[in-house]
Amino acid sequence: MKLFYLFKIAWWFCVVGGEEYNLFGDAGQAYSLEIYMGHPKQKLRVIVDTGSTTLAIASYARRDNDEYFHTDNSTTLDDTRKVVQAKYSQGNWTGHYVTDFIEVPSLKSVPEVRSDFAIITKSHKFFVNGSGWQGLLGLAYLPVGAWGEHVIVGSWLDSLECYLEKSVSFELKLCGVQSTTNATHYGKFSMIVDNNLSNHTPSFRTPILHKRWYEVGVLAINIRYPNVTSNNSMVLDAGITSDTSNEICQLLNKQKSIVDSGTTNIRLPDEVYRELVHKLRQESQALNMLIFDEFWFHGEAACWPEPQEWLALPLIGIDLLSDVADNQYFTLEIPPQNYMRVVTARNTTGEGGSVSQFCYKLGLEAGGIDTVLGYTAMEGLKVLFNRSGGWIGFDTSDCGPNARISGPHTVSYSFIDACKLTRSDSEVAVSIQAAQWALCAISIIAAIVLIYLLAPAVKMCILRRRQLNADSVSQDALVDQELS
Structure with a gap:
């Protein structure tokens, strides 16, 4: 099985016109990259x-995966023994803060560097069952790094920039599946020194509003139809329009709106999610598609004996703030092949005859108060992350679904003001340190409770000591009297 998996990876590296693809993933899993660690x-x-x-x-074997980083086998590992931890929207882990040499073999121009990282010694709901990966390569900013007492773990990107003495950007070209009969997706991860960015100018850019996660201004979510020109394609649905933007725009950005390649789905605030999915469900019913409510609202898979192309369903429009002006935006037009995600593509022939099963899940989910543009919103696009410049660039891609970008569009007011996209540094700092403050508060409460419980025993000890001292003084006085 492992050999078959490695064969699939090697094969995907060479597909599509000879271009070398270095990202790979099975259905329901994010895009993974091969790296070398240690010496x-x-x-x-x-x-x-x-x-x-x-x-x-x-740094340990899991029940369904016996591949891991053998710390004892690396002669260059430096283990600080400092305990660090991280928590994600799904799962968490604890481990040690270490340093060692890291190399990405598919990036020929990127040197091997000694980097901070964390070895995971214990985790909860972090590793996906049957996953072909052993960890995460975090690419965001330092404030959301794994942390411990008096320490935050640095990033591989920071170590690389320090070694090169130059700022670097990276590009994700996510292609999705190759065909309707395949559930495996592939893509390309590339690095660009910022000095050479003039050769990689994206057509559309959105500003990074806060440099912790890649926080952007998501202004609206709407429905668009594939057979209508982009100038007239927007349908004004209740609660999810660009023109009635203020309330919904503030809702989309209330907590944070981030671009996250490590998340599968497009995650929306509950109210926006319900409205959008309700509209998509209505569209499918109008097209006489028999899809149960469990698929639309409960994350269950829907299966057919033949592959589905979903060409009649509408596109999802995601309006993003432009970095050209605060009253300008552009729209990512996400085709149904993205949000109707294939999770099983099986067509086998055996003694019992031919068996076909093609299963799909909805690439949308309720996010509480968060907005997360997972890789469902990025497939069919080239996405350039300029960390130092503070922007994310979008272009259409030559691989994957037929995602489109329209714009720029201009309004008569400022999105920064209308959507309340600017927050003070203190608000940002408080949100980053929320977990630390919570732990601090729990520690203080626990200490108070402990003192309260121990107070009677402490009081008794003090009284007994005083009694013993009093008895000692009395005996000394009697001795003095007898001597006199």
Whole structure:
């Protein structure tokens, strides 16, 4: 089985016109990258994750995966023994803060560097069952790195920039599946020194509003139809329009709106999610598609004996703030092939005859108060992350679904003001340190409770000591009297 998996990876590296693709993933899993760690080099796979900062790697075998980083086998590992931890929207882990040499073999121009990272010693609901990866390569900013007492783990990107003495950007070209009969997706991860960015000017750019996660201004979510020109394609649905933007725009950005390649789905605030999915369900019913409510609202898979192309369903429009002006935006037009995600593509012939099953899940989910543009919103696009410049660029791609970008569009007011996209540094700092403050508060409460419980015993000890001292003084006085 493992040999078959490695064969699939090698094959995907060479597909599509000879271009070398270095990202790979099975259905329901994010895009992973092969890296070398330590000396002698150990080959492992990590998810390319713009929703976290720390390179974190398993250091123990799991029930369904016996591949991990063998710390005792690396002669160059420096283990600080400092305990660090990280928590994600799904799962968490604890481990040690270490440093060692990291190399990405598919990036020929990127040197091997010694980098901070974390070895995971314990985790909860972090590793996906049957996953072909052993950790995460975090690509976000330092403030959301894994942390421990008096320490935050640095990132591989920061180590690389320090070694090069130059700022670097990276590009994700996510292609999705190759065909309707395949559930495996592929893509390309590339690095660009910022000095050479003039050769990689994207057509559309959105500003990074806060440099922790890749926080952007998501202005609206709407329905668009594929057979209508982009100038007239917007349908004004209740609660999810660009023209009635203020309330919904503030809702989309209330907590944070981030671009996260480590998340699968497009995650929306509950109210926006319900409205959008209700509209998509109505469209499918109008097209006489028999899809149960469990698929639309409960994350269950829907299966057919033949592959589905979903060409009649509408596109989803995601309006993003432009970095050209604060009253300008552009729209990512996400085709149904993105949000109707294939999770099983099986067509086998055996003694019992031919068996076909093609199953799909909805690439949308309720996010509480968060907005997360997972890789469902990025497939069919080239997405350039300029960390130092503070912007994310979008272009259409030559691989994957037929995602489109329209714009720029202009309004008569400022989105920064209308959507309340600007927050003070203190608000940002408080949100970053929320977990630390919570732990501090719990510690203080626990200490108070402990003192309260121990107070009677302490009081009794003090009284007994005073009694013993009094008895001692009395005996000394009697001795003095007898001597006199």
